[in-house]
Amino acid sequence: MTECSRIPCMRPLTRRAFLASPAALAVTEVRKAGDFVLHSDDRYYSAFPSAVLLPPGEILVAFRRAPERRKLGAAGVSHTDANSQLVLLRSRDNGRSWPREPELLYAHPLGGSQDPCLIALADGTVVCASYLWVRIEGPGRDAVPATVRLGDYAFHGGYLLRSRDGGRTWEGPWTPPPVPGRNALDCYGAPLPAYNRGAMCQTRDGRLHWAVAYPKGRERAAGTDVHWMVSDDGGKTWQYRSVIASDSRASFNETSLYETPSGALVAFLRTEGLDGRAAVARLEPGGEKFGPWQDAGWRGHPCQGARLEDGRVLLVYGYRHPPFGIRARVLDPECTDFARAPELVLRDDGGGTDLGYPWAVTLPGRRALVVYYFQKDNGTRHIAGTWLEY
Numbered sequence: 188m189t190e191c192s193r194i195p196c197m198r199p200l201t202r203r204a205f206l207a208s209p210a211a212l213a214v215t216e217v218r219k220a221g222d223f224v225l226h227s228d229d230r231y232y233s234a235f236p237s238a239v240l241l242p243p244g245e246i247l248v249a250f251r252r253a254p255e256r257r258k259l260g261a262a263g264v265s266h267t268d269a270n271s272q273l274v275l276l277r278s279r280d281n282g283r284s285w286p287r288e289p290e291l292l293y294a295h296p297l298g299g300s301q302d303p304c305l306i307a308l309a310d311g312t313v314v315c316a317s318y319l320w321v322r323i324e325g326p327g328r329d330a331v332p333a334t335v336r337l338g339d340y341a342f343h344g345g346y347l348l349r350s351r352d353g354g355r356t357w358e359g360p361w362t363p364p365p366v367p368g369r370n371a372l373d374c375y376g377a378p379l380p381a382y383n384r385g386a387m388c389q390t391r392d393g394r395l396h397w398a399v400a401y402p403k404g405r406e407r408a409a410g411t412d413v414h415w416m417v418s419d420d421g422g423k424t425w426q427y428r429s430v431i432a433s434d435s436r437a438s439f440n441e442t443s444l445y446e447t448p449s450g451a452l453v454a455f456l457r458t459e460g461l462d463g464r465a466a467v468a469r470l471e472p473g474g475e476k477f478g479p480w481q482d483a484g485w486r487g488h489p490c491q492g493a494r495l496e497d498g499r500v501l502l503v504y505g506y507r508h509p510p511f512g513i514r515a516r517v518l519d520p521e522c523t524d525f526a527r528a529p530e531l532v533l534r535d536d537g538g539g540t541d542l543g544y545p546w547a548v549t550l551p552g553r554r555a556l557v558v559y560y561f562q563k564d565n566g567t568r569h570i571a572g573t574w575l576e577y
Contacts, residue, residue, distance in 0.1 A: 216577050217501075217515075217517055217531060217575055217576075217577045218575065218576045218577065219531075219533060219573060219574070219575060220554075220573075220574035220575060220576050221573070221574050222534065222571060222572065222573050222574075223571065223572055223574075224569055224570070224571050224572075225248060225276055225285050225558065225569075225570040225571060225572050226250075226276060226285070226289060226569060226570045227567055227569030227570070228567070228569075229255060229258070229567050230254065230255055230258060231252045231253065231254060231255055232252070232253045232254070232255050232256070232264055232268075232567075232568045233250055233251070233252045233560060233568055233569055233570050234250060234251055234252075234266075234544065234560040234568050234570075235250055235251045235301065235302040235303070235384065235544045235560060236248050236249065236250040236544065236546055236558045236559065236560060236570050237249050237250075237302075237303060237304045237305045237386070237546045237558075238305065238546050238547075238548045238556065238558050239305045239306065239307040239313060239548065240307070240548045240549075240550065241307055241311075241313070241353055241354075244279065244280060244281040245277060245278065245279055245353065246277070246278045246281065246282050246548060246550075246556065247275050247276070247277055247305060247313070247353075247354050248275060248276045248277075248278075248558050248570065249273060249274070249275040249292055249303035249304075249305050249315060249354075250273075250274060250275070250276075250289075250303065250560070250570050251271050251272070251273060251274075251300060251301050251302060251303060252271065252272055252273075252274050252289070253268035253270055253271035253272070253299065254268065254270055255567065255568075256268070264541065264568065265338075266301070267299060267320045267337055267338065267339075267340040268299045268320075269298055269299050269320075269321075269322040269340075270299060271299035271300055271301065271320075272291060272292075272293070272294040272299075272300060273291075273292040273293045273294070273300050273303040273315070273317055274289035274290060274291055274292055275289055275290050275292045275303075275354060276289050276290075276570070277290065277354070281550055281551075282550065282556050282572075282574075290354075292315065292348075292354070292357065293315070293317070293348055293357055293359075293360075295317075295319055295346070295360070297319060297321055297343065297374075298319050298320050298321035298322060298340075298343060299319070299320050299321075299322075299340075300317045300318070300319055301317060301318050301319070301320065301384070302317060302318065302384040302544075303315050303316070303317050304316045304317070304383075304384060304385060304386065304387065305354075306386065306387045306388075306389065306395075308389055308395070308421055309389060309393065310421070311351070311353075312349055312350065312351055312421050313349070313350040313353065313354050314347060314348070314349055314387065314395070314421065314422045315347065315348040315349075315350070315357070316345060316346075316347050316382075316383065316387065316397070316422075317345065317346060317347075317348070318342075318343070318344060318345040318346065318382040318383075318384075319342075319343040319344065319345075319346065320337070320340040320341070320342060320343065321333075321340065321341050321342075321343045321374045322339055322340055322341075323336075323339060323340065323341045323374070324339060331374055332372045332373075332374070332375070332376040333372060333373055333374045333379075334370075334371040334372045334379060334402055335371070335379075335402060341374045342373070342374075342379070343373045343374045343379075343380075344362075344363075344365075344373050344379045344380035344381070344382050345362075345363055345380045345381055345382030345383065345399070346359065346360035346361065346362055346363070346380065347359055347360060347361045347362075347363060347422050348360055348361075349361070349421065349422060349423075361422065361423055362380045363380050363381045363382075363397075363399070363416070363425050364378075364380065364381060364425055364427070365378035365379055365380060365381060365401075366381055366399065366401040366414050366427065367427055369401060369402065371401065371402045379401075379402070381397075381399035381401060381414070381416060381425070382399060382400060382401075383397065383398060383399045383400050383413075383440075383441065383442060384440075384441040384489060384544075385398055385441050385442045385443040385444070385455075385489060385491070386443035386444060386445070386491050386492070386546070387422075387444060388444035388445060388446050388452065390446050390450070390452070391446070391450070393419075394417050394418065394419055395417065395418040395419075395421060395422055396415065396416070396417055396444050396446075396452060397415075397416045397417075397418070397425070397444070398413050398414070398415060398416075398431055398442035398443070398444050398454050398456075399413065399414050399416055400412070400413050400414075400439070400440040400441065400442070401413075401414060403433070403438075410438030410459060410460075411438055411439065411440050412430060412431075412432060412433035412434075412438070412439050413430070413431040413432050413433070413439040413440065413442050413454070413456060414427065414428075414429070414430050414431055415427075415428040415429050415430070415431050415470070415477065416428060428475075429475065429476045429477065430476075430477070431454050431456070431468050431477045431480075432454070432456055432466060432468050432477070432480040434480065436460065437458050437459065437460040437461050437466070438458065438459040438460055439456045439457070439458055439459075439466065439480070440456075440457050440458075440459070440489075441456075441457040441488065441489035442454050442455065442456045442457065442489070443455050443489065443490055443491040443492060445492040445494075445500065445522065447520060447521045447522060448498065448520050448521070449472055449521060450472035450473070451469055451470060451471055451472055451521065451522075452469070452470040452477075453467065453468075453469050453470075453492075453522045454467065454468040454469070454470075454477065455467060455489075455490035455491070455492060455502065456468065456480065456490075457488035457489040457490070458488070461482060462486070463486040463487070463488065463507065463508060464482055464483055464484065464485060464486050464487075465483040465485065465486075465487050465488055465490055465504065466480045466481060466482055466483055467480065467481050467483050467522075467525050468480040468481070469522075481526075483525055483526060484526045485526075485530065486506065486508055487504035487505065487506055487514055488504060488505060488507070488543075489504065489505070489543075489544060490502055490503065490504040491503055491504075491545065491546050491547060492518070492522070492547075493547040493548060493549050493555065494549060495517070495549055495553075495555065495577060496549065496551075496553050497553075497577075498520040499517050499518060499519060499520060500517070500518040500519070500520065500522055501515060501517055501547050501549065501555055501557075501575070502515060502516045502517070502518055502522075502525070502528075503515045503533075503545040503546070503547045503557050503559075504543070504545060505542060505543020505544055505545060505559065506532075506535075506543070507540040507542070507543060508540075510535040510536070510537070511535070511537030511538065511539055511540065511542060512532065512533065512534035512535040512536060512537045512542070513532075513533040513534040513537075513542075513543065513545050513557065513559050513561075513573065514530055514531060514532055514533060515530075515531045515533055515545075515547075515557070515575075516528040516529065516530055516531065517529075517531070517577075533545075533557060533573045533575075534559075534561070534571075534573065536563065537561060537562065537563065538562045538563040538564045538565050538566060539562070539565055541562060541565075541568065542559070542560055542561050542562055542568075543559055543560065544559055544560055545557050545558065545559035546558050546559070553576060553577050554574065554575065554576055555574070555575040555576075555577070556572055556573075556574060556575075557572060557573045557574075557575065558570060558571070558572045559571060559572075559573075
């Protein structure tokens, strides 16, 4: 069962955990202050968190929680579960303490929800994007028209929720439109709603930007690409703009967006087919289309960026290669040095590939909190955090 988590004792980032020259340490000036467990319960498989900071000093951490099926006879864990729900933890003191039990954010009546992705808008509204897997079974399962299937589950696409009271109550779900020109279908034969795991971005003009993944074709082997959609009403309705990244050499999916001081929009993309390396695409200020995607040159996925007080960008990502864990880079304000910025190892003590999905929030006093899901020795998947100072 869970216990209330509190900030651990401060400790510096070790030399072993910093993969760069000694000179680079003075440049980044980012120090690890400690790791802690936000939520762990042996009855549940907790994963895929996101986080937002709300005034005055509230932090919301949302994640997907499903039964730990190995406790109920299953041979292993799975990312699809008909009982997976969206839940959240709320700290009211800038992350110093956390409740033992999470609040229910949303349980979709049709199936299992995944990857709640939060964003706090300028007007105080909190938007949560998720997507849905529906269990299919019986002799008629082959007649279910869903384009994307995984074992006993069919993919039903994305949906969005909105809260106007700090995540205490939620409105929705709203169903986003499909990517135009594609014939992907949901479980009931309707066009598949757009979806994604990753951070939306509200730009200074108030518009909400979303990088959505979508199947290239009806065969799973065709993979996915990523597209740009924009909302003028806080996520209730969406307009398709253009493709962000599509290529026969690779597949793109879980993507986060970030606005730079110049007004450029940067997409940090997860890839398949590039040996686990991330990719980056950039929309210049006032542009109508993203430029060609670039291989970041380093392994890690998915990525998410948060602005530090000094204007630099903390980019965090999971590392699903030995030694398994969580890593980060500190980029210049315009995110132009992604290929050469030194890499920080935040955790290298993970128990395998099933971990990661970090999400960072920055706090007053030059602090940052990175949340992610973690496990050791193939044990209970739980939500953990790392504190950084700079």
